[in-house]
Amino acid sequence: MKRLLEHHRYALAVTVRRLIGQPFSFFSNVVVIALALTLPLLGASVLVSVQPLTQHVSANPAITVFMTPDASLEQAQAVAQEIRSRDDPVVLEVRLISKETAYELLRGNQAWRQALEVLPDNPLPHAVSVTIAADEAMATNADVLARQWQQLDGVAFVQLDSIWVQRIEALLRIGNIGLAMVTLIIALVVLAAVFNTVRMQALSLREEIAVARLVGATESFVRRPFLYQGGITCAIAALIAIGLASAALTPLNEALSGLSRTYDALFALHLPDALSLFLYVLAAISLGAFSARWSVTRHTRY
Known part of the structure; x- marks a missing residue:
């Protein structure tokens, strides 16, 4: 157990050194992934905010x-x-x-x-x-x-008014399906971004990885820093995405406040609850680690 923890500590230190050694590449990847992860957050914010409103406005049939x-x-x-x-x-x-x-x-x-x-x-x-x-x-x-x-x-x-009722149902269903499709597309974007980044780094470290294997390094030992790299990149990107989504909701709420007052209602867009955001970050980390593992496995077989 102690040796395993030591291996993880070493892999984390190696990952941090690699990221610091390539700040521009790391920063650009984080920005691209963060912007992509912001879109499903904004979509989820709209659906989460609108759903309770249907209990108070004339949308109820x-x-x-x-x-x-x-x-x-x-x-x-x-x-x-x-x-x-x-x-x-x-x-x-x-x-x-x-x-x-x-x-x-x-x-x-x-x-x-x-x-x-x-x-x-x-x-x-x-x-x-x-x-x-x-x-x-x-x-x-x-x-x-x-x-x-x-x-x-x-x-x-x-x-x-069954037609109006069916329209409401259709709009809610379209919103959920649209959010699911956007989330899937974003997941593929993140997968491709992390995959390509890890691929380029694995190819640049080709000789170093070959020497490590010659002296007895296992496949897990070789892959572990890349997994940390994918996970850390997506974790930071997800946290930035939450901040960007929260900042984007501020001007939107200012614009909506005037409209909601004309209906004698208080309506504001807000992010999903803390548990949902935590699961969102966890899903991004898992996606980044999976993409990194897939990439390093494919491009370090020699």
Whole structure:
């Protein structure tokens, strides 16, 4: 165990000396990888920030249950109570809208006021507005609930904006798939950058590695400094990427603050939680070490 720790300490010291000996190459690689790693972080920040917003803004799908024209307010209240009593987990809010309330709301709209004034009485029915949770299965949930509520006593029809619901689902799905594709592309970029760097260094140290093998150096002993090089490079790049993403979010949030105020909402983009960022750095280190091992294994066989 002591010998293994000594080997790792030696490999780490060799790696640091090599990186210091080629500062421009090391710095350029770190910058390229950091810029690449910033992109998926920004994409994840947008998705993480937008997802909770769907619980508070009008993106949540609403189902409107319209009563028959001759249905009484008591019947509408009974329907609203029936929906609440079922305790469906996807139902977030149940709100009764009387025909009088709806009529006054329309009268407050200039486009509807003149049309309502020529009518002899209030033609609007009582209605129950139900807000359901926005998740991946919200279109299916909304269809099922709409069919159930259509059978309630006094209900004329149930209006479901299924197209809008499906659009929300599609946008969230596209965002997740797009982020996954960008992350895969970035991983390939990092893999290629580290692979090429280690390849060039392995070729430049060809004679030194050959001599080390002649005196008994094992394959693990030869590869270990290169693995540290790939891991350290990607670790520093990932930390810089987090800093760049955080700095990029500042002007974006300043621009979004004015827009969010027009919707009476507080919205800001933020990075994923600390555990996710730690796993992101760990994944970058693993990718760098894997790329370095692959490169040095391919180019030191002689």
